[in-house]
Amino acid sequence: MMKIDVLTLFPEMFEGVLGHSILKKAAEKKAVHYNVINFREFSDNKHQTVDDYPYGGGAGMVLKPQPIFDAVKAINNNNEEKKSRVILLCPQGERLNQKKAEELAKEEHLIFICGHYEGYDERIREHLVTDEISIGDYVLTGGELGAMVIIDSVVRLLPEVLGNEESHQKDSFSTGLLEHPHYTRPADFRGMKVPEVIISGNHKNIEEWRAKESLRRTLTRRPDLLKEIDLTKEQVKWLEEIQKNIDN
Structure with missing residues (x-):
């Protein structure tokens, strides 16, 4: 304790x-x-x-x-x-x-x-x-x-406090990046729709979308954080794609 x-x-x-x-x-x-x-x-x-x-x-x-x-x-x-x-x-x-x-x-x-x-x-x-x-x-x-x-x-970081250990492990800053966006029901709220990928049921695609959105959010809101992180080759590739989309 x-x-x-x-x-x-x-x-x-x-x-x-x-x-x-x-x-x-x-x-x-x-x-x-x-x-x-x-x-x-x-x-x-x-x-x-x-x-x-x-x-x-x-x-x-x-x-x-x-x-x-x-x-x-x-x-x-x-x-x-x-x-x-x-x-x-x-x-x-x-x-x-x-x-x-x-x-x-x-x-x-x-x-x-x-x-x-x-x-x-x-x-x-x-x-x-x-x-x-x-x-x-x-x-x-x-x-x-x-x-x-x-x-x-x-x-909140102490063992068993949050119930689910993954809760704080995926928080903003815990990975060095800002956290990805979250959505819940309904999938269509007054014409504002949830991205198709996260209701597709394809967990691999969902995790990739979350990883990319985490990078996108960090790049646009806290680019200074990216200087302190050792990105994987895959993350570097995604980041380049995201930057091109922003520039265009």
Whole structure:
């Protein structure tokens, strides 16, 4: 079972996300255990303050190291040697992608630190965290939404969470390409018809159509992804055909 601890000043924000849909089912299946902690409880002063003015002046407040360090230590049962993956949500961090989610899904224990204010004391970055992750090149009010996104992207990859192992293996980005289009009944909806090939019953042709459409969608929407993939000779041939059709 994977264990996920979240350090936040707003634990109530996680109730709806972790208590519904796939994330809830994952906990019910005992694939994961969530623990959301208000790190204000670890403050060592009577007012339970967790932030202070930055040295050198400047706008905003900075999260103090003491509550965060003590919270992580308590989570690890005072075991200084325990190697939990400690993730700092930060706009300066590594950009989240599917490869990173797959990497984190192999861990037994993840700890998320959600900041709120101007920033973190640099000693938290230098001496406590193992990963700094951003979900995009923009700034949010706090790290909570980012943590929710990462948790969702990781937990759905855990064994038996989705029921069908192929569900996430064919997702966009899992193969390096964007996923092919999907259709369902009716085959003709108000004159808009499903491609004949996918209702033909010929599974070989269907798989080839899906592979080509995945390439087409990646080429037209995210051509940058193609530079990072080792395409097969067949895929290269299909891609050339697709490009010719686009050019014409």
